[in-house]
Amino acid sequence: MSNVGKNIRKLRTVKKLSQAAFAELFGLARPSVGAYEEGRSEPKMETLIQIAQHFGLSVDLLLTKELTVNELYHFDIFKELQSPEPTAEELAEADRQAHLTPLVHRNRALEYIVRHHDPAFIDLLPTLQLPHQLTGPTRAFEVSGADMLLHRQGLRHQDIVLCCRVNKARPSLQNGRVYVFVTQGKILIRRLAERLPDGLTLKLRPDNPDYSSQDLELTQALEIWEVKGVFTTHLRAPALLDERVAALERRLEELAERLEGQQ
Numbered sequence: 001m002s003n004v005g006k007n008i009r010k011l012r013t014v015k016k017l018s019q020a021a022f023a024e025l026f027g028l029a030r031p032s033v034g035a036y037e038e039g040r041s042e043p044k045m046e047t048l049i050q051i052a053q054h055f056g057l058s059v060d061l062l063l064t065k066e067l068t069v070n071e072l073y074h075f076d077i078f079k080e081l082q083s084p085e086p087t088a089e090e091l092a093e094a095d096r097q098a099h100l101t102p103l104v105h106r107n108r109a110l111e112y113i114v115r116h117h118d119p120a121f122i123d124l125l126p127t128l129q130l131p132h133q134l135t136g137p138t139r140a141f142e143v144s145g146a147d148m149l150l151h152r153q154g155l156r157h158q159d160i161v162l163c164c165r166v167n168k169a170r171p172s173l174q175n176g177r178v179y180v181f182v183t184q185g186k187i188l189i190r191r192l193a194e195r196l197p198d199g200l201t202l203k204l205r206p207d208n209p210d211y212s213s214q215d216l217e218l219t220q221a222l223e224i225w226e227v228k229g230v231f232t233t234h235l236r237a238p239a240l241l242d243e244r245v246a247a248l249e250r251r252l253e254e255l256a257e258r259l260e261g262q263q
Contacts, residue, residue, distance in 0.1 A: 100127040106144035147206040163225035182223040
């Protein structure tokens, strides 16, 4: 009499599978698994081969040897243990890939609108590798125009915004935050002013008052991305308030030096 029934029971125990789950794994009826384990019947050779291959064992071992739990671990029955440990280089490459963000240049906005749902197109987009702790899909968009620029502060033309995807089915949007809205006609970067009482319409405003606010129905948005950061090559001049504070600090330093000289 073979040991296959005892081995199947131990395989299930180590893998934490119920008889029903084990049966489903190999296209069997649940009572058949119970019959194997109780020695009332044995699997067909085809089933034995499937079980052996799945758990990284040989058919001979399943049939002729009553395997211990330690031996089962030694034969790497967990699929994740069958693969070699990743090297440091492989781990570094995986981490690098996880932080690669597809970049949508402003001159490819219309192409992105048409093909935003095509994974092959997204894979062909240029990518940025920026340090961040963002989870889920990320996207980078090049800013076009001065809609979001006020008093030399904000988003400048050709800045790059780093974004996280917003679940369009259950959008969690907060007033005052900046979002990228991909619509049928254009890609909008706007601040959310408010969500109108109907719950389906958003009032969007640019930071630059020379541009007008607008209403956008959620159904018009193909994608929504929340802006989490910005990459810019502009060295912004200090704001007027910053200049005044700096001048005041210089005067205080000069006054302190004079007082020290008089002592």
